[in-house]
Structures are given as structure tokens and as C-alpha cells.
Amino acid sequence: xxxxxxxxxxxxxxxxxxxxxxxxxxxxxxxxxxxxYIQFGKNEGRTDQYNHKSHPYYTHQPFLKEVLKNTTGxxxxxxxxxxxxxxxxxxxxGTDRKLITLESDSDWLNKxxxxxSDLHELYPIDATNDDTDENAKKWVDFIDSELKDTIFxxxxxxxxPWLSRKHIFEYFKNKSKIIVIHDFDYFPNKNLIxxxxxxxxxxxxxxxxxxxxxxIDMEPxxxxxxxxxEFFVGETGPPTLVFSKVLSKxxxxxxxxxxxxxxxxxxF
Numbered sequence: 001x002x003x004x005x006x007x008x009x010x011x012x013x014x015x016x017x018x019x020x021x022x023x024x025x026x027x028x029x030x031x032x033x034x035x036x037y038i039q040f041g042k043n044e045g046r047t048d049q050y051n052h053k054s055h056p057y058y059t060h061q062p063f064l065k066e067v068l069k070n071t072t073g074x075x076x077x078x079x080x081x082x083x084x085x086x087x088x089x090x091x092x093x094g095t096d097r098k099l100i101t102l103e104s105d106s107d108w109l110n111k112x113x114x115x116x117s118d119l120h121e122l123y124p125i126d127a128t129n130d131d132t133d134e135n136a137k138k139w140v141d142f143i144d145s146e147l148k149d150t151i152f153x154x155x156x157x158x159x160x161p162w163l164s165r166k167h168i169f170e171y172f173k174n175k176s177k178i179i180v181i182h183d184f185d186y187f188p189n190k191n192l193i194x195x196x197x198x199x200x201x202x203x204x205x206x207x208x209x210x211x212x213x214x215x216i217d218m219e220p221x222x223x224x225x226x227x228x229x230e231f232f233v234g235e236t237g238p239p240t241l242v243f244s245k246v247l248s249k250x251x252x253x254x255x256x257x258x259x260x261x262x263x264x265x266x267x268f
Contacts, residue, residue: 009034012048019054021046022230025206052227053267056234058083060182062266063225063240064156065091066259067178073153076176077101078139078168080122084158085112089120100147102139104128104159129160136163140171151175158182166192169243177246178255184224184241185214194218202229212236220245221252225259228267 014033018024024041027033037046052061061083068075068091075092077084080103088099096119103109104125116122123146127138139159155176157165165181172179187193198215211232216224222243227233242259244252 012037013050014048016050016054017041017046017048019233020048020051021053022206052083053231054233055083056238057081058087059227059231059233059238060084060156060158060180060240061087062227062263063242063259064088064180065266066262067154067180067242067255068092070255070258071153071178072097073177074098074100074151076143076147076150076152076155076172078155078157078164079103079159080108080112081158084156085115088156089115098150100150100152102142102159104139104164127161127164131161131163133163133167136161136167139164140167143168143171153177154180156180156182162186162190163192169193173243173245175246177244179241179243181241181243183236183238185212185236185239188214188216194222204230204232209235214239218243221247221249223256223259225263231267 012030012034014030017033017037018027024033024036027036037048050058052058068088075088075097077088077099080101085101092099099120101112101120101122102125103122104127106124109122109124113122123142125139125142127135152172153176155168155172157168157179159165166187169179169181188196194216196214197217200213202211202213204211212235213226222241224239224241226237226239242256247255
């Protein structure tokens with residue numbers, strides 16, 4: 001039988017460990033990362049769990065958390081997942097804010113359906129991953145049929161297929177105060193939402209990959225947020241859009257100013 005230390009070593013997520021901390025990326029094996037953790041990292045409070053610094057599905061978290069901290073209303077989550085559902089619940093814990101989660105993938109929905117309560121409703125969407133307008137509009141059809149009387153202050157969009165995100169954005173852009181979309185670079189690159197005004201290609205010393213960072217133009221109030229370059233966990237970041245057509249420019253600038261001031265705390 002393995003000892004506790006041996007079991008911890010075998011389950012140690014060394015890829016997450018080194019990607020959480022840029023100074024550790026010189027470590028190239030499980031053995032080296034584990035030895036560092038035992039000798040230094042554990043006492044330093046370092047973790048081998050994926051987070052917004054090491055997983056491409058989680059890069060929205062700092063920006064979404066700041067939006068949630070600076071709002072008080074209902075939240076719609078389009079697409080549940082390990083990086084958002086429990087995260088949002090933790091951010092609004094102890095409040096009377098209502099969270100509604102929509103998901104078309106039964107496996108993902110079943111993973112979280114036990115969370116259903118008066119303050120957190122979860123609903124299935126009868127759609128597939130086919131990236132067609134007809135299929136994607138099923139998300140909006142459900143929202144318009146079942147949730148049209150609910151006012152959502154924040155809408156977080158991270159669902160499949162891609163076109164479902166576009167249709168949900170179009171539905172809520174004149175209704176909700178703040179819309180947050182993860183992996184947003186896909187949409188201006190495909191001329192679906194916004195326009196690309198500039199592309200920058202970057203390299204890191206610890207990688208042979210070429211990373212892409214874009215600048216965009218949209219109307220009226222938007223900001224495209226990237227993680228700091230050393231914390232890119234995909235070839236495009238990936239970035240997160242914060243958007244509002246409901247807030248005034250002054251209100252939106254105040255919000256994004258708060259986000260800008262607080263974001264370094266999440267990384268450094």
C-alpha cells in the first residue's frame with residue numbers, strides 16, 4: 001500500500017504547478033516540480049490546482065469576479081463549468097442574488113444539478129453543438145420563452161456552439177447592464193461581433209509558440225481583458241470581453257477603472 005506522501009506525489013498536478021508560477025517554468029519534469037513543492041512550494045503556500053493563471057477555461061475569473069463585486073442584481077450563466085458555476089456561487093455567497101444557469105450538454109448540467117435551489121436555478125437547453133444559426137437560436141428561444149420577465153444585471157456567456165454566444169449577446173445587449181464573454185477573440189476574428197483593429201504576435205522565452213493578442217473596436221462601451229502575457233494559458237490568452245450598452249460611458253469607465261486597479265492582485 002502506498003503511503004500518503006507517495007499518493008500525493010503520484011496525483012501531484014505538476015503542469016498546473018509550474019504554470020501557476022512563471023518562475024517555476026524552468027522545471028520540466030514531474031519529479032523536479034514535486035521536489036520543488038516538497039522543499040519550498042508547500043511552505044510558500046503554492047498550489048498544484050488549476051486556476052485562472054494556469055487553465056484556459058478559467059482566464060475570465062478575475063474580470064468576472066470584479067464585475068460581480070461591483071453589482072448586486074441577478075446573474076445569468078450561459079454554459080456551466082468547473083471554472084464558472086461554483087466560482088460564481090462563491091462570489092455571491094451570503095447574498096440574496098439569484099443565479100440562473102443554462103446548459104445544453106447533459107453531462108455538464110448533471111454535474112451541477114444538485115445545486116438547484118431558490119437562489120440558483122439550472123435549466124437544460126434543447127440544442128446541440130452544431131454551429132448553425134438554427135441550432136444556436138434555441139438558446140435565445142428558451143430565454144425568451146421562460147426567462148423574459150427576469151431582469152439580469154450580469155450575463156456571463158461561455159457556452160457552445162460559438163454562434164449561441166453571438167445570439168445571446170445580441171438578445172441581451174440592450175437589456176442587461178453588463179455582459180461578459182469568455183474566449184472573445186473568436187468573434188471579431190470571424191467578423192461576428194466587433195472588428196479587429198490590430199494584431200500583435202508575441203513569443204515567450206519558455207515556449208516556441210507564437211501568441212496572438214488583438215485590439216478591437218465595438219460600440220458603445222467595451223473593454224477586452226487579457227491575462228498578463230506571462231499568464232497566457234492558450235495561444236490567444238484567451239481574452240474576456242466586458243461590455244455594456246446600458247451603462248453610461250461614465251458609469252462604464254468607473255467600473256473598468258476599478259477592474260484595472262484590482263487585477264494585479266490576482267496575478268502578482
